[in-house]
Amino acid sequence: MNVNISTYCTVSNHLVKVNGTEYFEGAPDEPNFLKALYQKLEMSYPKFFKMDDLSKLGVLGVELLKLHNPEISNYSDDEIGLVFQTSKGCISSDLSHQEKVNKKSPSPSIFVYTLANIVIGEISIKNKWFGESILFIAEENDTSSTINYLKSLILTNKSKCCILGIIDAYDNKTELKMALITKQELGIALNEQNLKAIFEK
Amino acid sequence: MVYIGAENIISPLGETAHENFEALTKGQTGLKLIPGGGIKDEDLYLSVINKIDGLDTIKAVEKSIQDSLSQVHQNELGRTELIISTTKGEINLLKNGDDQHATLDEYKRRISASLPWVKNTTLVSNACISGVLALIVGHDLISTNQVDSVIVTGVDMVSEFTIAGFQAFFAMSPGLCKPFDKNRDGINLGEGVATIIMSKNKAAFKSTPLQSLGGSAANDANHISGPSRTGEGLYRSMKNTLKNAQVNSNEIDFISAHGTATAYNDEMESIAFDRMDLSTVPLHSLKGYYGHTFGAAGMIESVICLQSMRANKLIACIGFEETGTSKPLNIIKQTTDKNLNTVLKTASGFGGCNASILFKK
Numbered sequence: 001m002n003v004n005i006s007t008y009c010t011v012s013n014h015l016v017k018v019n020g021t022e023y024f025e026g027a028p029d030e031p032n033f034l035k036a037l038y039q040k041l042e043m044s045y046p047k048f049f050k051m052d053d054l055s056k057l058g059v060l061g062v063e064l065l066k067l068h069n070p071e072i073s074n075y076s077d078d079e080i081g082l083v084f085q086t087s088k089g090c091i092s093s094d095l096s097h098q099e100k101v102n103k104k105s106p107s108p109s110i111f112v113y114t115l116a117n118i119v120i121g122e123i124s125i126k127n128k129w130f131g132e133s134i135l136f137i138a139e140e141n142d143t144s145s146t147i148n149y150l151k152s153l154i155l156t157n158k159s160k161c162c163i164l165g166i167i168d169a170y171d172n173k174t175e176l177k178m179a180l181i182t183k184q185e186l187g188i189a190l191n192e193q194n195l196k197a198i199f200e201k
Numbered sequence: 202m203v204y205i206g207a208e209n210i211i212s213p214l215g216e217t218a219h220e221n222f223e224a225l226t227k228g229q230t231g232l233k234l235i236p237g238g239g240i241k242d243e244d245l246y247l248s249v250i251n252k253i254d255g256l257d258t259i260k261a262v263e264k265s266i267q268d269s270l271s272q273v274h275q276n277e278l279g280r281t282e283l284i285i286s287t288t289k290g291e292i293n294l295l296k297n298g299d300d301q302h303a304t305l306d307e308y309k310r311r312i313s314a315s316l317p318w319v320k321n322t323t324l325v326s327n328a329c330i331s332g333v334l335a336l337i338v339g340h341d342l343i344s345t346n347q348v349d350s351v352i353v354t355g356v357d358m359v360s361e362f363t364i365a366g367f368q369a370f371f372a373m374s375p376g377l378c379k380p381f382d383k384n385r386d387g388i389n390l391g392e393g394v395a396t397i398i399m400s401k402n403k404a405a406f407k408s409t410p411l412q413s414l415g416g417s418a419a420n421d422a423n424h425i426s427g428p429s430r431t432g433e434g435l436y437r438s439m440k441n442t443l444k445n446a447q448v449n450s451n452e453i454d455f456i457s458a459h460g461t462a463t464a465y466n467d468e469m470e471s472i473a474f475d476r477m478d479l480s481t482v483p484l485h486s487l488k489g490y491y492g493h494t495f496g497a498a499g500m501i502e503s504v505i506c507l508q509s510m511r512a513n514k515l516i517a518c519i520g521f522e523e524t525g526t527s528k529p530l531n532i533i534k535q536t537t538d539k540n541l542n543t544v545l546k547t548a549s550g551f552g553g554c555n556a557s558i559l560f561k562k
């Protein structure tokens with residue numbers, strides 16, 4: 001058995017692709033692209049509107065994977081590991097909180113998003129997943145730690161499959177690369193090169 | 202086999218693991234009243250090394266790692282990875298509008314630059330479970346033969362940024378925190394650094410190391426800032442940790458709990474320990490000595506686990522007086538001698554995350 005890449009999706013600014021094929025493109029001047037993608041996915045999840053952009057993007061990515069690979073729902077609630085990496089993390093929420101601190105009026109609903117792993121919490125709540133999860137800080141192209149740890153989760157049977165997420169949302173940048181990683185006989189082996197190749201499609 | 206040792210802590214209580222452990226056995230705390238420590242100039246109990254926003258975390262990390270390295274034969278470590286655990290790094294830089302240097306990827310870059318011989322640096326930022334999770338990552342990378350050794354270092358500073366956030370949550374105690382106590386009323390914040398080395402090579406350690414049996418993380422899937430009422434994630438994490446290590450609940454000699462001293466967190470932990478049949482095992486939280494040090498907490502507390510095992514000593518849970526959780530626990534009231542073979546360390550945090558790891562002699 002190999003650790004292989006299954007369904008994958010990318011969000012690069014306003015362009016959304018699933019398995020390399022275009023799924024949705026938001027208008028370039030659309031100020032609320034994440035909301036537009038939420039509507040395109042016909043979601044009904046009011047909590048979405050309370051989230052920061054990083055969490056919104058992560059939650060939407062998982063919906064894209066589920067839509068194109070309903071088999072994800074066959075795994076039991078603690079068999080799916082969430083292994084994410086981000087470069088700038090929650091810098092947008094950090095800046096918002098700092099602004100509030102400078103005015104001596106911090107808000108708990110902003111402060112809670114100054115932890116970048118909240119995106120994993122939001123995905124876990126939305127999907128009722130109780131499995132392994134971790135957030136690494138790494139540059140977009142430096143996926144070695146994320147891949148190594150993800151492989152160890154599958155090799156030690158702590159997770160049956162994993163969702164790998166490379167995520168950043170700050171300023172005008174909205175970048176997501178997400179893939180379902182499973183143990184299969186056939187498929188594209190999980191390594192840095194293959195990951196780079198599929199995400200560049 | 203994964204060996205673990207060469208531990209260090211830098212905190213207001215000392216600059217080595219031994220100095221810190223000695224201070225704890227004497228009942229000393231790093232917490233002190235800082236006049237005007239709050240964002241509206243309220244007095245606050247904090248465990249700070251110098252002053253708020255004053256810790257040079259990079260220098261402190263370097264110092265902590267150097268002390269750990271002095272306890273190993275460096276040429277015996279083999280393929281080595283550095284794993285940093287932190288929630289906010291040097292977030293105080295944001296106060297001056299420096300959002301370039303305040304990010305964690307920049308923080309990671311600056312720490313790596315100070316240790317050029319380390320091949321790969323990883324940074325785990327997973328709220329209050331970061332430290333325990335970083336140790337689990339280290340264990341798993343070694344056990345799946347992807348590296349030979351890891352240096353794990355946990356760090357966080359007390360900053361106006363975090364003080365303000367927890368004040369907004371009304372989560373701060375006006376006095377000294379009281380983990381698991383009936384009158385507990387919130388957390389104290391603290392800062393520090395701690396380092397541990399893990400290796401598949403026992404001979405790398407100058408003094409006899411202990412063993413890591415690995416751990417597991419689980420999510421509550423319930424709420425981003427409130428713990429589960431049933432302790433679900435912590436329960437599942439401990440269940441998996443024990444199952445994977447093939448250890449039974451009745452083999453555990455001591456639990457180093459998270460115990461932040463907020464009403465909901467400590468209640469949640471008591472439920473999870475009860476569900477695991479662990480409510481009679483001696484247990485403490487160290488928040489009464491160090492405050493909550495976030496990304497450093499799991500690391501500092503794990504170092505004390507290792508020191509406790511070496512000294513066969515249970516450290517008292519200061520701040521605790523009277524049972525205050527719906528499921529009673531065996532809280533350590535006085536520092537006492539006990540032979541410690543198998544020790545469980547747990548942590549829980551925002552985002553509904555929970556983690557646990559086992560250490561063995």
